[in-house]
């Protein structure tokens with residue numbers, strides 16, 4: 001069995017255009033959100049990118065996983081242990097309150113992480129999966145669910161690599177990491193649709209990040 005993980009980060013207004021595409025194909029998305037940045041706007045290629053107001057988006061994410069991405073999207077390696085605990089712990093609490101469910105997955109903001117940060121996040125009760133901002137070409141499962149790496153972070157790259165993943169008889173896991181505004185700015189919603197179709201038609205199992213620990217655990221018992 002091959003598995004597919006999809007991370008969509010930052011909680012921008014364009015999530016509402018991505019989610020219907022996922023739902024049409026039965027693809028499970030994990031949306032890593034920052035609860036301290038409602039309505040925040042920044043500029044990318046001269047165009048505004050707007051954060052959504054999470055309290056108004058509870059229904060939108062109901063078929064998908066909500067993950068923690070820190071309160072305000074800082075560079076976590078530059079913060080003290082206490083400050084990391086605050087950024088991550090408060091975001092987790094906020095998201096659990098807003099969405100009325102447990103939040104067990106974390107993704108690092110920016111291309112910025114180290115083992116100290118991972119240890120600090122693991123020390124917060126309830127996290128079972130951590131996505132690291134690092135590319136990894138092997139298509140193999142991570143050594144543990146606190147070190148999940150990225151297969152592709154660009155839709156064109158994902159479309160090129162996915163057939164290679166299918167051909168590789170030892171391939172286990174394909175992790176695609178993106179932002180909804182990538183599709184808006186690149187006008188690549190059709191490409192996302194194509195990837196979702198490929199995943200579905202190939203029989204690759206789409207799972208949430210929160211499901212990965214159980215998959216790894218069950219494989220461990222089979223060995």
Ligand SMILES: [Zn+2]
Pocket residue numbers: 009010069073108109110
């Ligand atoms: Zn981010």
